Amino acid sequence: MNIQLLKLIIIGVAVGLATGIGLYTFVYAKGYSYMSNDPGACANCHVMNEQYDGWLKSSHHTVATCNDCHTPHNFVGKYYTKASNGFWHSYYFTTGGFHEPIQITERNRQVTEESCRYCHQAMVESITVSVPREHFDENVSCIRCHRSVGHMH
């Protein structure tokens, strides 16, 4: 057999196998759902069942999905946050050894704080007007008091 042809076949099979397995895994794990706004996607893996159940019963569930509060309200910020969280969530869920109950990271908490203000700007402006943006956390935190609006726990 032609040696060149053999090489091409080997390369083709190798690449094809890897792609095939990768694609199958992607579809099987509902990878495409992470591009959507469907809150069900966040509970694809069961570690967020409690948060999802809590959201279903919360006051905000008719007006806000996970992404509305947990991703920034601009295209780049949103997909950067999704990609970053997607990677680290998968990493820890796959390898294990994370803190339970799960806790929000500092960056994600700031994103959430800003999301409150995105919708309720008119109402909270008089509260936040005197506080520099970088001091939101120490001085005025929405979720410190309104913790249960999205999901308790």
Added chain:
Amino acid sequence: MAEEEKTVAESEDKTKRPRLYGLKVVVLVAFVAFIAAIAGVAMLTNIIERKQEARNPFFRVVDLTDDTVDPEIWGKNFPLQYDGYKRTVDQVRTRYGGSEAVQQTPDQADPRSIVAQSRLEEDPRLKTMWDGYAFAVDFREERGHAYMLDDQTFTQRQQVTQQPGTCINCHASAYAAYKRLGGGDLVKGFNELNKMPYVEARQQVTHPVACIDCHDSQTMQLRVTRPAFMEAIRYVKAAQGVQNFEVNRDATRQEMRTYVCGQCHVEYYFKGAEKTLTYPWQNGLKVENITAYYDSVGHKDWTHAQTGANALKAQHPEFEMYNQGIHARAGVSCADCHMPYTREGAMKISNHHVRSPLLSVNMSCQTCHKATEDELKFRVETIQGRTFALRNLAMDALVQLIGDLRSARERGMSEQQLAAARDFQRKAQFYLDFVEAENSMGFHAPEEAARILAESMNFTRMGQVALRDAGFTGSTTVAQR
């Protein structure tokens, strides 16, 4: 010649190089694809595993009936819960509670080779407080659920006094025994058990508290099985305006997550010659309500050896104390902190390894409180430290009063004047014991614990005044809120 050789070598090189280069590319690409495939398949199997976890498998291996007592049989259907239950054999200390494993030489009367530390050795003032009562002979730190039956069976208290069968109610899985003794009638069986001497009643039971004491065997719903609680909770509910409260019919699921624990973690006494287990809640759950009840029925646990006072012993009033606290007010149940929800795979189960929440701050506290584990532990231990300091003050005061009373008695003080002081001792001692015997060092209701200890010290003070001034009966304005 030399030049010719060189050209040959060069031409060979030219033909060899691309062949080797091509092979390298193939190997490299194949290797990368190989790694990618392994990573892909590894991830795929991990995802499959996680999806399997999420299916919440339940395998009914055995059929349970209302007569299945052995928790091992229940454990075949509920292995995760059973695992936790079995772990209550651990002996772990917290700062103010928990037991330490202490070795002892087993003998005929007491075959235990490991016991908990003696509280009497830790604090000899307890011996003075309980002088003349069996608790002054042997009192050790409580151990986990797994030990309740053995520790009750082999305590030296059994040797210095004749204990009634009533003790079995809360030191064993008694549900099946009630049913058997009463011919199916729970209350009748309960009365039969109370009447027996301890040794006879002990033969009716085999296990410490088991699944069946809190769960219905068919539905796994929580269920109260102790007649003493069923009766007493009616008084508590009636005071709240709920008449004819039938606990297994009317309690909410969240209430049941406290009531099943409140079946035993309460103050109690043995009523009358029948030794009926009774929870003294007719006037309410607070310490002054309970004291008033005991005064009204003229109950005493023993006569104090040094002073002759009609003394009372408080017994682990966790349910009563917790009900005065902020967590009860907020609707948090016993199980929320002591049996926190735990993730096993994708399954959310109550951790049946019942123990101090200080050993599971993340699952017990952080579900609601957004602070670090260290911070939360610090808050709890601050409360406990303050309660402990107050407890020590009240204990010192009481020991002084007992000393004063004893010498007044020896001096031949009139019975009338002694009686007034003895009554203050009875109250001071019961109030102090209400915090001392309660297993949270004040945490279940911090302000209430502090108030009780302050009142205890006030009773002690009045007792000492009564010894000084004949005719002093105390200011009756004991703070009633």
